[in-house]
Amino acid sequence: MIKPSASGRSAPRLRAKSAAAAMAMLGASLAAFGVQFSGRLTVVGALVMASGWIALMVARGKFAS
Numbered sequence: 001m002i003k004p005s006a007s008g009r010s011a012p013r014l015r016a017k018s019a020a021a022a023m024a025m026l027g028a029s030l031a032a033f034g035v036q037f038s039g040r041l042t043v044v045g046a047l048v049m050a051s052g053w054i055a056l057m058v059a060r061g062k063f064a065s
Contacts, residue, residue: 010063016062016063017056019055020055020059023051024053025052027045027046027047027050027052029045030044030049
């Protein structure tokens with residue numbers, strides 16, 4: 001984990017971007033497992049992944065400088 005003091009970014013910005021990226025990666029994992037096990041899990045994973053990417057774009061826009 002990156003310490004806020006070690007980077008030029010603020011703590012709220014790091015937290016927001018990290019949470020959004022984690023959500024996108026969770027969705028990608030669900031989608032990947034869904035391909036092998038269940039079609040529904042793939043759809044849920046794709047929706048979670050899309051939500052994570054949207055949240056990441058919103059966080060980037062909110063903290064743009």
